[in-house]
Amino acid sequence: MELQQLRYVLAIAETGNFTRAAEAAFVSQPSLSQQVAKLEDELNHKLFHRLGRRAVPTEAGAVFIERARRILFEVDNAAREIRDDPTVDRTITIGAIPTIAPYVLPALIQRCAKELPNVRINTKEAFRRELREDVAKGKLDLALVVTPLEDPRLSIEPIFTEPLVLAVGRKHRLASTRRFTARDLAEQTFIMLGESSTLTQQIQQFCGSHNFEPRIGHKCAQVASLKQLVGFGLGVAILPRLAQNPDDHETIVYRQLSGTVPTREIAVIRHLQRYQSQGAAAFLQLLQSTFRSFGDA
Known part of the structure; x- marks a missing residue:
C-alpha cells in the first residue's frame, strides 16, 4: 500500500468520477x-x-476512505512540522x-508583508460551507467566518463582534x-446577497423575529x-459596519436601528488536529490585533 494510492482513492471519493479524480491528481486516468x-x-x-461514469464508495470503501483521510492528514502534519524552520519562507x-x-x-x-516578511499569504474568498470543508480537509490553515457554527x-x-447597520440611498x-x-x-x-450568504440568512432571521418577511427586490453576488x-x-440593505467605506457618503446614508441592534460575530476556524x-501562530496574533484596531475605530 502506497500513500499515492490513498490520495487517488480520496480524489475519487471527492470528485465521484475516475476521470475527474485523475485530472485533480495530475495523472492519466488509466x-x-x-x-x-x-x-x-x-x-x-x-x-x-462503478455506476457508469459515477464512482460511489462501497461499504468497505467508506470505512477505508475515512481511515485514509486520517493517515494522509497525519503525514501532512508531520511534513509541516519538520519543515517549520523559522529561517525559511512559510506559506x-x-x-x-x-x-x-x-x-x-x-x-x-x-501588515503581514511588513511585520512577518518570511510569511507568504495565499487567500481564498468563498461562502462559509465551502471554507468550513476546506479547513476540515486541511486545504486551508484557517478561515474567517460568521457564527453560529x-x-x-x-x-x-x-x-x-460588530453591529449591522441600515444602508439607504441619499435620494x-x-x-x-x-x-x-x-x-x-x-x-x-x-x-440582499444570495441565499448562500450568512448575512442574508441572518437578516431573514432578524426580520422574522420582528414578525415580517423581508420583501426582496434585488439579489446580488457581491457587496x-x-x-x-x-x-x-x-431599496434598502442591512450591512455589517466593516462594509462602510468613506467613499460611500456621496450616495449612501448609514443608520443604526433602534431597539435591539442586530450584530454578527466573526470567528477564526482551524482544524483541531x-x-x-x-508562521500560522504569528499570523493569528496579527489577525487578532487587526480586529482589535477595527473595534477601536
Missing part, C-alpha cells in the same frame, strides 16, 4: 484506475461501485467569506429619517453591486 485496482486486490475488497493559506474578505484581507496582507472537527474562536425617501425600528422596514424593498443599487435608491506552524 494509471489511476490501475493503482486503485491494485489496492483493491491487496485489500481483497472493492472500494467503489499560509487563509479563507474568508465575501462580507469579510475585501474589508479585512488587504489590510492583513499589507458547530463542527466537532474545528476550533472555533470568536474574535470580533431615498427614508434618507432624512435619523433612526429606524425593525418594523419600519416591513414595507421596504430589500437588496459592491448591492451598494450600487442602494445608491440608486432601489492540524499542526499549527510558527
Whole structure:
C-alpha cells in the first residue's frame, strides 16, 4: 500500500468520477484506475461501485476512505512540522467569506508583508460551507467566518463582534429619517446577497423575529453591486459596519436601528488536529490585533 494510492482513492471519493479524480491528481486516468485496482486486490475488497461514469464508495470503501483521510492528514502534519524552520519562507493559506474578505484581507496582507516578511499569504474568498470543508480537509490553515457554527472537527474562536447597520440611498425617501425600528422596514424593498450568504440568512432571521418577511427586490453576488443599487435608491440593505467605506457618503446614508441592534460575530476556524506552524501562530496574533484596531475605530 502506497500513500499515492490513498490520495487517488480520496480524489475519487471527492470528485465521484475516475476521470475527474485523475485530472485533480495530475495523472492519466488509466494509471489511476490501475493503482486503485491494485489496492483493491491487496485489500481483497472493492472500494467503489462503478455506476457508469459515477464512482460511489462501497461499504468497505467508506470505512477505508475515512481511515485514509486520517493517515494522509497525519503525514501532512508531520511534513509541516519538520519543515517549520523559522529561517525559511512559510506559506499560509487563509479563507474568508465575501462580507469579510475585501474589508479585512488587504489590510492583513499589507501588515503581514511588513511585520512577518518570511510569511507568504495565499487567500481564498468563498461562502462559509465551502471554507468550513476546506479547513476540515486541511486545504486551508484557517478561515474567517460568521457564527453560529458547530463542527466537532474545528476550533472555533470568536474574535470580533460588530453591529449591522441600515444602508439607504441619499435620494431615498427614508434618507432624512435619523433612526429606524425593525418594523419600519416591513414595507421596504430589500437588496440582499444570495441565499448562500450568512448575512442574508441572518437578516431573514432578524426580520422574522420582528414578525415580517423581508420583501426582496434585488439579489446580488457581491457587496459592491448591492451598494450600487442602494445608491440608486432601489431599496434598502442591512450591512455589517466593516462594509462602510468613506467613499460611500456621496450616495449612501448609514443608520443604526433602534431597539435591539442586530450584530454578527466573526470567528477564526482551524482544524483541531492540524499542526499549527510558527508562521500560522504569528499570523493569528496579527489577525487578532487587526480586529482589535477595527473595534477601536
